[in-house]
Amino acid sequence: MRKNAGAIPVNNFGSESDGGIAIERISFESLPDLGEWEQPERHDRHSFFLLEKGSVTMEIDFQQYLVNAPSIIYMHPDQVHRILTFENVIVNAWAANNENLNPEYLVLLEDIAPAIPMPLNHQMFVLFTEAISLCIKLAEREKDPLYHSILKDQTNVLTGLIISLYRALRTPSEDTLSRPEVVTKAFKEALGLHFVSCKRPAEYAQKLNLSTAYLNECVKNSTGHSVSYHIQQRVVLEAKRLLHHSKQSLKEIAATLGYDDYAYFSRLFTKVSGVAPVTFRNKNPD
Structure with missing residues (x-):
C-alpha cells in the first residue's frame, strides 16, 4: 500500500455543511475491493460504528482486531486506523466534533481512549439499532426549525450509551478514584x-x-x-x-x-x- 506523501491523512468524516455531525448506514457488500478504505487515516472528529452484519479486520495503532457483528467500535480522533479485510458488511456510522458533544462525555471519552471494539449482546444490539434508526430519520429532516439541536441531542444519546457500555466493564472501585x-x-x-x-x-x-x-x-x-x-x-x-x-x-x-x-x-x-x-x-x- 502506498504511503501518504505528507503527514497522516485526516478523513473529513462529513461535509463542511453538516454542522459537525454526520450519520449514515453503509453496505460494503457491493464493493469490489477496499480501495481508499485500506489507506491509513485519522478522522476529523469522534467516530462511532455499529457493525450490524458481517466481519471486519481492522488495524488500530499497530494492533489488529477481528470485529464480528454485532459490535460497537469507537475511534478517537488521535487514532490511526485502516481496514484490512471485510466480508458482507453493513455498518451504521456516526461522528461528531467536540463542539457537538456534551463536555462531560468528552472527558469520559478521553478516559476510555484508546478503546477496543466491543461485542454486543442481543439486548444492547436492539437498543443501539433503534436509537441509530431514529437518529438517521432525524438527520433527514433538515428543514425542521430545530433540526441541528435535535440531531445534536440524539447524537449525544448514542454517545452516552457507548460510554455507559464501556464503563459497565469497570470494577466498582474504579468509579471512586483516589x-x-x-x-x-x-x-x-x-x-x-x-x-x-x-x-x-x-x-x-x-x-x-x-x-x-x-x-x-x-x-x-x-x-x-x-x-x-x-x-x-x-x-x-x-x-x-x-x-x-x-x-x-x-x-x-x-x-x-x-x-x-x-x-x-x-x-x-x-x-x-x-x-x-x-x-x-x-x-x-x-
Missing part, C-alpha cells in the same frame, strides 16, 4: 493535548498547579511509571504512526514532534522502542 488517580487522569488529559510542546514533567506540574515531585509521586503510584516515562511513550507512539503511515523524513518527523535536535530524538526513539527509527520504518513498510 487523589493520585485523579491527578494521573488530569495529567494524561494534559499529555494528550500538549505532548508536542511540553516534554518536561515540570511543565505538566505547572499546568496542573502541582509540584513536580507530587505529580510524579501520584503518577508513579497509580501506574507504576514516572511522568517522564508516559511523556516518552506518547511521543514515540506518534512517531511510530508517522514513520509507518507517512513519507515524512526522519528529520521532519522529529520537527513535527517538537525536536530540533534529530540526533537526540533518534536516541530517544531507540531507547524507548528498542529499535532505531529507520529500522522501525524499514521493518514496517506499507
Whole structure:
C-alpha cells in the first residue's frame, strides 16, 4: 500500500455543511475491493460504528482486531486506523466534533481512549439499532426549525450509551478514584493535548498547579511509571504512526514532534522502542 506523501491523512468524516455531525448506514457488500478504505487515516472528529452484519479486520495503532457483528467500535480522533479485510458488511456510522458533544462525555471519552471494539449482546444490539434508526430519520429532516439541536441531542444519546457500555466493564472501585488517580487522569488529559510542546514533567506540574515531585509521586503510584516515562511513550507512539503511515523524513518527523535536535530524538526513539527509527520504518513498510 502506498504511503501518504505528507503527514497522516485526516478523513473529513462529513461535509463542511453538516454542522459537525454526520450519520449514515453503509453496505460494503457491493464493493469490489477496499480501495481508499485500506489507506491509513485519522478522522476529523469522534467516530462511532455499529457493525450490524458481517466481519471486519481492522488495524488500530499497530494492533489488529477481528470485529464480528454485532459490535460497537469507537475511534478517537488521535487514532490511526485502516481496514484490512471485510466480508458482507453493513455498518451504521456516526461522528461528531467536540463542539457537538456534551463536555462531560468528552472527558469520559478521553478516559476510555484508546478503546477496543466491543461485542454486543442481543439486548444492547436492539437498543443501539433503534436509537441509530431514529437518529438517521432525524438527520433527514433538515428543514425542521430545530433540526441541528435535535440531531445534536440524539447524537449525544448514542454517545452516552457507548460510554455507559464501556464503563459497565469497570470494577466498582474504579468509579471512586483516589487523589493520585485523579491527578494521573488530569495529567494524561494534559499529555494528550500538549505532548508536542511540553516534554518536561515540570511543565505538566505547572499546568496542573502541582509540584513536580507530587505529580510524579501520584503518577508513579497509580501506574507504576514516572511522568517522564508516559511523556516518552506518547511521543514515540506518534512517531511510530508517522514513520509507518507517512513519507515524512526522519528529520521532519522529529520537527513535527517538537525536536530540533534529530540526533537526540533518534536516541530517544531507540531507547524507548528498542529499535532505531529507520529500522522501525524499514521493518514496517506499507
